[in-house]
Amino acid sequence: MFDAATVSLLALLVAIVVSCTIRLHVGFLAIALAWLVGLYAGIGPNQVMAGFPTRLFLTLAGVTLLFSQAQANGTLDRIARRAVLYCKGNAGVIPMMFFVLAFVLASIGPGNIASTAIIAPMAMAVAGQVGIPAFLVAIMVGNGANAGSLSPIAPTGVIVNGIMSDVGLVGFEWHNYLNNMAAHTVIAFGAYFLLGGLKLMGKRHTGALEVPGGESDATDWSFTRDHYVTMAVIFALIVGVIFFGVNIGMGAFTGAILLSLFKVGDELKAVNLMPWRVIMMVCGVTVLISLLDETGGLDLFTQLLAGMSTPDSVTAVIAFSTGFISIYSSTSGVVLPAMLPTVPGLSEALGGVEPIAIASAMNVGGHLVDVSALSTLGALCMAAAPKTEDPRALFNKLMAWGLSMTVVGAVVCYLLFTVLKIGIS
Secondary structure (H helix, E strand, C coil): CCCCHHHHHHHHHEEEHHHCCCCCCCCHHHHHHHHHHHHHHHHCCHHHHHHCHHHHHHHHHHHHHHHHHHHHCCCHHHHHHHHHHCCCCCCHHHHHHHHHHHHHHHHHCCCCHHHHHHHHHHHHHHHHHCCCCCCHHHHHHHHHHHCCCCCCHHHHHHHHHHHHCCCCCCHHHHHHHHHHHHHHHHHHHHHHHHHHHHCCCEEEEECCCCCCCCCCCCCCCCCCHHHHHHHHHHHHHHHHHHCCCCCCHHHHHHHHHHHHCCCCCCHHHHHHHHHHHHHHHHHHHHEEEEEEEHHCHHHHHHHHHHHCCCCHHHHHHHHHHHHHHHCCCCCCHHHHHHHHHHHHHHHHCCCCCCHHHHHHHHHHHHHHHHHHCHHHHHHHHHHHHCCCCCCCHHHHHHHHHHHHHHHHHHHHHHHHHHHCCCCCC
C-alpha cells in the first residue's frame, strides 16, 4: 500500500500528464482527484473543498471582467490599431512596435493571451503586406505579450503572486514582473536580429497599411466618450494598486460596475469573453496542490526536485523542467500552480539559494516556450498568418522555437539568476 503522500503526488502526475495529452479540463479532473485522494487519506470533503482558492478566484474574476469589458467595447482594439498606423511602413520597426504594443497591453491588465488575440491578426496582416516573415512577427508578438504577463494586475501575475503569497513569499510582485520582462526582451530582440530583423531595417513599404477592421473600413475607429471613460477607469485602478494599496480584485470589480453604470461596458458580453476555462483550471489544480500539502505530497515533490539539483544548477534545471512541461500543458493553469509551492522547500533544502531566483526560473522557463505551435500564443499567431505563408513550415518553425527555448531558458535563467543574480536582491 502506498502512503497518502505518494498517492497525492501520483494524482498530481496524472493531472499533468492528462493536461499534456488529452483535451479534458484538468481543473475539474484535479478537483475529482483531490476528493478521491482525500477518501484514501481519510480527509473529509469539507476539508478538501477548503483548499479552493477563494481569494484568487475573486481576483481573477474581477480583473478579467474589467478588461473583458474594455475588449468588448472596442477600447483595446482602438489603442492597437492607432499604434499600427504610426509605423508608416518601416519594415524593420514594425515587428518591434508589435512587441512593445503586446507588452504594454498585457501589462495594463488583459494578460498575454488576450493581448496576443488582439494584436496577432493585425500584426500578421501587416506582415503579409510589407513582406515580413510571419515567424519573426510571431516571435515578437508572443514574447512581447509574455514579457508583460507577470504584471501585478494581469491574470497570470495575479496567479503567480497569489500562489507565492500563500507559501510565504510576499513582496516579490515587481521582481517577478521585471525579471520575466528582462528575459523575454533579451531573447526576443536577440532572436529577431539574428534571424533576419537586421535585413528588414533598410526596407520600407511605400503603400498604405491596411489594418483588418481598421481605418480602411467604413467603421469609425476614433476614440469616443465610452473609450475615454474605460481608459480613465483602468488608469485609476492602476494608480490605486501601485500607489494606494488598493486590492486588485475588489478594485477591478468596482471598476467593472462603474463601466456598467456609466453604460460604457456590455456586462453580459464581457462575462462571455472571460477566460472561465483558465480560471477554473487554476482553481482546480490549486485544490489538488492544497491536498498535497495536507498529505505531505508537496514535501515529497520538493525532495524529488532537490535531488536533481545543486545550488549552482537549480535555476537551469528548474527552468528546463518547467519549460518542457509547459510546451504541452498550460503554464498559468497547471505548471506554475504545481511548481511554485515547492520554492520555499527547495530553497531550504539546497541552502544558500534565494527563493526569488528559483521562482523566477520557473516563471521565465515556463513562459519562454509559449510561442510554440502547441501553445495558445503560437496557435493564435498561426491562425492569423497570411494566406501566402506556408502553414506547415510556420508550424515547424514555431515547434522548433518552443523546443529550443527549453535549453535557451535554462541557460538564460542560469546566467541571470545564478551567475549575475539580476533582480534577486
